[in-house]
Amino acid sequence: MSALAISQRPAISRQLARLPGWTVLVVWTAAVLLPLYILIVSCFKTTAEIYDNRLGLPQSFAFDNFINAWTRADLGQNFINSLIVTGGAVILTIVVSAMAAYPLSRYKLGWNAIMLGLFLSGIMLPIRLASVELFTLMRNLGLLDSLTGLILVYSAIRIPFAVFIFANFMRVLPSELDEAARMDGAGEVRILFQIILPMVKPAVSIVAIFTAIAVWNDSSSR
Template sequence: MQTRLARLPGWTVLALWSAAVLLPLYILVVSCFKTTAEIYENRLGLPQSWSLDNFTNAWTRADLGQNFINSLIVTGGAVVLTIVVSALAAYPLSRYKLGWNGIMLGLFLSGIMLPIRLASVELFTLMRNLDLLDSLTGLILVYSAIRIPFAVFIFANFMRVLPSELDEAARMDGAGETRILFQIILPMVKPAVSIVAIFTAIAVWNDFFFPLIFIFDDRYKTVPLAISVFVGQFRTDWGLVFASLAISMAPILIMYCSLARQIREGVGAGGGMK
């Protein structure tokens, strides 16, 4: 009984946190099947009829098919580019004893702390001069540049704890540095790759700010930008908004479920790092 009472505060906090997380998800799910009038009438109640009209209307009216392709291209490109560039940067910082390692890691950490949105005007000017406005390539480069500092920090911490004998044995067998990194080091830090991939994908997929200021052509809009068509100045169709939000959540949920085990292993390994 004493053990159970000692655990009661922790379980209470977990229960409150679970309620705070599950309540918005419940509202999202039930609202997908309601009309706007039903949502205003009873936000927590079940819909009168379980119809898929909101999903079909949201898909067609917002042209989510093309927007999904755009978001997949931008998100996938940003994830791949971030992983490759960050791994190339973290490898020498973590595996070689260089006098400026601490300074370089400090610079990368400063990139995490500084909000990039403060430089939106300068970034817009740079994108215009490089002729990257209204292009998916421009979005990929911007998102990769934003996520690289965080990814380098994660990769460097994971690579630092690997034994140096791995590199030495590979070099004795004639392997070059690129081969050592991509065929030996990265496979051993799969949890770090999964963490970088899921955090980058979530940040890129859900971002509304940069597509809003860099994309003007409807052909290149991403999913968050397309969903905004349902939000008007005088009227908002909340049923379509919730349905489109549920549709947009599906790829990230699938990705997280496929990488959940690697992420858990990464969190556990990260907790034991010195």
């Protein structure tokens, strides 16, 4: 047996060892791409063509389905509404949560642990438990079927999680930052928004991303 054949044995063995993993990856890729292919192709088919042959290509690629969906479902206005609700909820959640987390993390108050526990319970308890009371409150405030009502509700849902994130990030910052700012004449609002928040940008990013994803998915599906 030649030396070349002997040296090729380890390479072949390594390739055979990788074969099960590659097989799983190929099957998984096909399972993911097949529904995506059906979705894209169905966008250009008529209803009869979709039920006749789901995997086949359409007889002609037309954009009638996109036009009908855009006009009948008013997707343009709905898209703008989703942007307004998502952007408003993100901004309101960040501002309110940062203002709530600032005293809980920077001051030694006797009720800090109790307040953080209440915010933590807001994460664990589902909002569906208060659906009736929430509907009654929004009706009494005249906020039913309004973008302002949606922004307030979504912000209230996300604030407990955001306060928990902000409080943990702000707690590790040195207290000398606050003291130096107060000696220079800065007030609490300026300390929070010009000193503390710029130093906890990762927390701001986390809150913004999680809030935007949750609100966008929920508001876009309505």
